[in-house]
Amino acid sequence: MKKSLGAKTLLYPTPVLVVGTYDAAGKPNVMTASWGGICCSQPPCVAVSLRKATYTYHNLCRRKAFTLSIPSEPFIRQADYFGLTTGRETDKFASTGLTPVRSELVDAPYVKEFPVVIECRLFRQFELGLHTQFVGEVLDVKAEDDVLNTSGMVDILKLKPLVFTPDTQAYYGIGGLAGQAFSIGEGVTH
Amino acid sequence: MKKSLGAKTLLYPTPVLVVGTYDAAGKPNVMTASWGGICCSQPPCVAVSLRKATYTYHNLCRRKAFTLSIPSEPFIRQADYFGLTTGRETDKFASTGLTPVRSELVDAPYVKEFPVVIECRLFRQFELGLHTQFVGEVLDVKAEDDVLNTSGMVDILKLKPLVFTPDTQAYYGIGGLAGQAFSIGEGVTH
Numbered sequence: 001m002k003k004s005l006g007a008k009t010l011l012y013p014t015p016v017l018v019v020g021t022y023d024a025a026g027k028p029n030v031m032t033a034s035w036g037g038i039c040c041s042q043p044p045c046v047a048v049s050l051r052k053a054t055y056t057y058h059n060l061c062r063r064k065a066f067t068l069s070i071p072s073e074p075f076i077r078q079a080d081y082f083g084l085t086t087g088r089e090t091d092k093f094a095s096t097g098l099t100p101v102r103s104e105l106v107d108a109p110y111v112k113e114f115p116v117v118i119e120c121r122l123f124r125q126f127e128l129g130l131h132t133q134f135v136g137e138v139l140d141v142k143a144e145d146d147v148l149n150t151s152g153m154v155d156i157l158k159l160k161p162l163v164f165t166p167d168t169q170a171y172y173g174i175g176g177l178a179g180q181a182f183s184i185g186e187g188v189t190h
Numbered sequence: 191m192k193k194s195l196g197a198k199t200l201l202y203p204t205p206v207l208v209v210g211t212y213d214a215a216g217k218p219n220v221m222t223a224s225w226g227g228i229c230c231s232q233p234p235c236v237a238v239s240l241r242k243a244t245y246t247y248h249n250l251c252r253r254k255a256f257t258l259s260i261p262s263e264p265f266i267r268q269a270d271y272f273g274l275t276t277g278r279e280t281d282k283f284a285s286t287g288l289t290p291v292r293s294e295l296v297d298a299p300y301v302k303e304f305p306v307v308i309e310c311r312l313f314r315q316f317e318l319g320l321h322t323q324f325v326g327e328v329l330d331v332k333a334e335d336d337v338l339n340t341s342g343m344v345d346i347l348k349l350k351p352l353v354f355t356p357d358t359q360a361y362y363g364i365g366g367l368a369g370q371a372f373s374i375g376e377g378v379t380h
């Protein structure tokens with residue numbers, strides 16, 4: 001029997017994405033966001049939703065570019081910190097000791113120490129309500145060698161990305177391989 | 191050292207969402223999608239992107255409503271099957287033995303056996319390219335009692351949702367608790 005939980009933003013899993021932008025003065029900034037995901041295959045696009053109250057919102061509107069850096073489990077504290085503080089008052093790179101890298105493709109920085117980064121130019125911007133959705137066209141994805149499998153594809157068990165749970169507000173890791181997509185479902189019919 | 195993987199739709203984790211709609215004749219249909227996520231807190235909204243080639247795309251345009259049912263690990267084969275076949279030719283509920291439930295809030299069915307369901311009315315629709323992004327306003331989230339913790343919140347370790355990996359095209363489970371959000375990052379600065 002299902003129980004009603006109300007009109008809430010609950011969805012599982014949600015990602016932990018660190019959005020990189022430059023401010024008006026050229027200071028690199030990062031913030032953590034979980035309202036986002038892939039939204040188009042061609043052109044390849046990802047979406048991330050931000051409140052106008054964030055520093056990143058204004059940076060992104062001005063620069064028309066952003067990166068998504070995906071923190072691995074060992075960087076959980078830094079990723080959480082990036083969501084606790086505002087770049088208006090803090091240089092989050094300086095205060096954590098992480099390294100901003102200027103993208104060669106878009107006008108935005110990414111986090112050197114995080115194993116996967118996605119470089120985006122702003123493609124569309126939609127006002128939805130409290131959040132504005134920014135759709136970025138992916139110009140490149142870069143990954144550390146040590147998170148790739150022998151075929152050169154990202155191995156999520158090496159990447160160890162974080163999962164965010166909206167209601168309990170916690171981070172989880174990734175579990176084991178459950179099955180191959182577009183394959184394990186064959187023959188399930190009766 | 192980071193290696194360029196090209197302009198690809200890679201993001202971790204991505205969810206496994208089963209989109210429920212009715213067709214013109216009232217037949218309930220489901221398809222699996224991983225291009226989606228939460229996109230606004232107020233109004234509470236989720237986004238899912240679909241290709242025009244899908245049966246669900248046309249159902250959703252007509253009915254202006256959809257549900258997202260979140261399969262748990264034990265339903266991995268059915269969830270995969272829902273992405274392997276088209277509702278044009280198949281009654282996917284009949285062929286898997288799963289049960290369609292008519293939402294009392296929106297003109298769409300959900301999967302009774304899946305532990306969490308999200309009922310949405312179509313709020314916005316954006317043409318991005320190969321995919322159209324459908325933004326649904328969440329009218330209710332319903333969950334089985336046995337996936338809730340003692341505070342009535344969804345426990346992701348009880349829910350056991352699937353994670354999809356875009357490049358290796360596989361499903362993974364959820365790992366252990368890694369830390370509490372808006373808390374574990376305090377004091378990380380040096």
